[in-house]
Amino acid sequence: xxxxxxxxxxxxxxxxxxxxxxxxxxxxxxxxxxxxxxxxxxxxxxxxxxxxxxxxxxxxxxxxxxxxxxxxxxxxxxxxxxxxxxxxxxxxxxxxxxxxxxxxxxxxxxxxxxxxxxxxxxxxxxxxxxxxxxxxxxxxxxxxxxxxxxxxxxxxxxxxxxxxxxxxxxxxxxxxxxxxxxxxxxxxxxxxxxxxxxxxxxxxxxxxxxxxxxxxxxxxxxxxxxxxxxxxxxxxxxxxxxxxxxxxxxxxxxxxxxxxxxxxxxxxxxxxxxxxxxxxxxxxxxxxxxxxxxxxxxxxxxxxxxxxxxxxxxxxxxxxxxxxxxxxxxxxxxxxxxxxxxxxxxxxxxxxxxxxxxxxxxxxxxxxxxxxxxxxxxxxxxxxxxxxxxxxxxxxxxxxxxxxxxxxxxxxxxxxxxxxxxxxxxxxxxxxxxxxxxxxxxxxxxxxxxxxxxxxxxxxxxxxxxxxxxxxxxxxxxxxxxxxxxxxxxxxxxxxxxxxxxxxxxxxxxxxxxxxxxxxxxxxxxxxxxxxxxxxxxxxxxxxxxxxxxxxxxxxxxxxxxxxxxxxxxxxxxxxxxxxxxxxxxxxxxxxxxxxxxxxxxxxxxxxxxxxxx
Numbered sequence: 001x002x003x004x005x006x007x008x009x010x011x012x013x014x015x016x017x018x019x020x021x022x023x024x025x026x027x028x029x030x031x032x033x034x035x036x037x038x039x040x041x042x043x044x045x046x047x048x049x050x051x052x053x054x055x056x057x058x059x060x061x062x063x064x065x066x067x068x069x070x071x072x073x074x075x076x077x078x079x080x081x082x083x084x085x086x087x088x089x090x091x092x093x094x095x096x097x098x099x100x101x102x103x104x105x106x107x108x109x110x111x112x113x114x115x116x117x118x119x120x121x122x123x124x125x126x127x128x129x130x131x132x133x134x135x136x137x138x139x140x141x142x143x144x145x146x147x148x149x150x151x152x153x154x155x156x157x158x159x160x161x162x163x164x165x166x167x168x169x170x171x172x173x174x175x176x177x178x179x180x181x182x183x184x185x186x187x188x189x190x191x192x193x194x195x196x197x198x199x200x201x202x203x204x205x206x207x208x209x210x211x212x213x214x215x216x217x218x219x220x221x222x223x224x225x226x227x228x229x230x231x232x233x234x235x236x237x238x239x240x241x242x243x244x245x246x247x248x249x250x251x252x253x254x255x256x257x258x259x260x261x262x263x264x265x266x267x268x269x270x271x272x273x274x275x276x277x278x279x280x281x282x283x284x285x286x287x288x289x290x291x292x293x294x295x296x297x298x299x300x301x302x303x304x305x306x307x308x309x310x311x312x313x314x315x316x317x318x319x320x321x322x323x324x325x326x327x328x329x330x331x332x333x334x335x336x337x338x339x340x341x342x343x344x345x346x347x348x349x350x351x352x353x354x355x356x357x358x359x360x361x362x363x364x365x366x367x368x369x370x371x372x373x374x375x376x377x378x379x380x381x382x383x384x385x386x387x388x389x390x391x392x393x394x395x396x397x398x399x400x401x402x403x404x405x406x407x408x409x410x411x412x413x414x415x416x417x418x419x420x421x422x423x424x425x426x427x428x429x430x431x432x433x434x435x436x437x438x439x440x441x442x443x444x445x446x447x448x449x450x451x452x453x454x455x456x457x458x459x460x461x462x463x464x465x466x467x468x469x470x471x472x473x474x475x476x477x478x479x480x481x482x483x484x485x486x487x488x489x490x491x492x493x494x495x496x497x498x499x500x501x502x503x504x505x506x507x508x509x510x511x512x513x514x515x516x517x518x519x520x521x522x523x524x525x526x527x528x529x530x531x532x533x534x535x536x537x538x539x540x541x542x543x544x545x546x547x548x549x550x551x552x553x554x555x556x557x558x559x560x561x562x563x564x565x566x567x568x569x570x571x572x573x574x575x576x577x578x579x580x581x582x583x584x585x586x587x588x589x590x591x592x593x594x595x596x597x598x599x600x601x602x603x604x605x606x607x608x609x610x611x612x613x614x
Contacts (some may be wrong), residue, residue, distance in 0.1 A: 002605035022492030032083035033105035043071035123502035133437035141226035141431035285315035348404030453506035480570035504577035512584025519592030
């Protein structure tokens, strides 16, 4: 009567063992470490690794090991102080050829590493670090776009010799025409600039005029584009901080949250995040020698001297073909099986690109990345902030055909295509940002949060285990076993999903500890009721599980719905609570209904019982 078929016992055992395997990496602890990766995505050679080892030995940095993983170097240290000191030294030694990120590496054995199993990641409130909340000026994004429309429309009307008076009125453009007969031609010109713009006739008896406006869909698209481009820009800049597992995400309509675990200097982080950047497309000066210009210290007439990421000098024409504010979109793709970057320009940029490519087929064109950032230097014992302008050639490609608004850049690797698309899209902020909140969480406070959260789980677990064992005897011990399995499964699923565990997430786990035995209490009380009604012990066990099933399902599903609503409409901390609560509800259903029943069947199902102690 109370026996599972073999396949169901094996299924329960397989799920429990899988959860235990996924949870194991969390019990080994972790070491302070550095993750070193080349910017072009290529792995380190043996000689390069030996050079880095020799450099660390010379500088007397107490590193414990150096390993390679996914084309990256993982350097472990015995303490955080050595890790931080070594990060500055290695960053200076590699001279921007590679990124150096602070991280914590789990001390898992090789067999776990081969299975690619990882522990849970910890959120900012547990790891420590810097938290920023920025507000994006969406009105400025719309204003920038309106100004661009004014410039483009005005230029087109000048080319057609149409006399007009064009001015911006808020989010609208008013065009007054000297000759009423130019109305149709002007309307056609506006459609050429952007056929989605709304044009309204506002003429009266004395003057011919029209109002040009962006549609509601265009306004929404522009605001969303400003947010997304700013997020990409800030993610790209976060890489310069060398932060492992950063979080850059949108919050609400116009805000961006940046969480930088492990960073303890908010001034440095804010300085980099607030930097301004743009880009330019320029032709290469083919008939000039860049190395000679570098030796002489000056560029030929009509050219400027720049450097590629590899350090090689290159001469570019002074006049830019297209600038970053004319870029509409950039994305990574494949062209004829080769990695490529697709570019889309606005009307002004496409016209300039069309004219340039017509005259310069089979000639090289470069992408110049320009960034202005704040740098702090010590002069005569005083810290002085100064603006530093950095210009770097990130790509050179040959013009293979005539194109205008849309074209592709090829001749790059997969890694370079990915980086280039991000740089092109995130080269400049689409709208100004303003810091509205800043918090710094120290690692000691984060560790204190971990300790208190862990203690809360242990105390709650101990109290529940004692009560269940005292009140329900042998069945209580089975429920306690299910509770331990439940915690293991929660940790295993969080590790599998690589979800960041936060303080509210710990609260969700603590709540789950109390809720996990609710189903067992319902089942055990139902078994007691069946025994009082005179049923046999075996029949009472069967009836207890069967009749309590509907109530258990109803109670847990309604709680799960509430958790999903919290996750859908909540912000960061609430989402963390909802995630662990949802996982806890699902695992507690499994342990209470299937896992504990399997144990009960094994203990009581194959023998005759005259009296059931429960």
